[in-house]
Amino acid sequence: MARLAREFFARDTLTVARDLLGRVLVRLLDGQRLSGRIVEVEAYIGEDDLASHARCGRTERNAAMFGPPGHAYVYFIYGVHHCLNLVTEREGFPAAVLLRALQPLEGIERMRTLRGGLPDHQLTSGPGRLCQALALDRQFDRADLCAPDSLLFVEEGRPVDDANVVVGPRIGVRGDLAAISAPWRFLVRVNGENARPSQSARR
């Protein structure tokens, strides 16, 4: 299966976010493939997006968002969790897509171990959960997903048609009305489930 090239990420962030649904995120861990189908994402676009970490300008922490497309932006939050973003658009413009949920495909046993034996439906359904399931931490911040020897990349998978995509406001965003109401969350409807445009991305 072919890997997504840099041109895929070097587009409008909403286009990339929508197009990432159905693609396959692959993590090579000790030579083993851990992978999952991308089923929920959110876009964070520019310094004017008051929900984005880039809203206060460039810092050491968010530098990856300002970097070239096709790289990872991994941050540590609440003293507990890591979250994975894929950087989009052009270098110098801070934008990225947060991966919020995967459908596990390969290496599920290993993911169960990494997740501490929690129920399977909680393996990769959440930005913090999927990072733990794939053993992703800040070592992957600024990693190039398009480098030939990368341990993290995205494969073409099977794109999702519009009939199976739900769009809605982003989760966990507070404060600014424009940021709260922007319909920049995309998720795949799976067997009629997961079709909740606003609250409770869980389960």
Add this chain to the structure above:
DNA sequence: GGATCGATCGGCT
């Protein structure tokens, strides 16, 4: 099913 709360680190309005 839903609401609430504590954990616990690092970066900074």
Add this chain to the structure above:
DNA sequence: GCCGATCGATCCG
């Protein structure tokens, strides 16, 4: 010193 692009436990119904 404060608080976050979250999670999981716990309580309530």
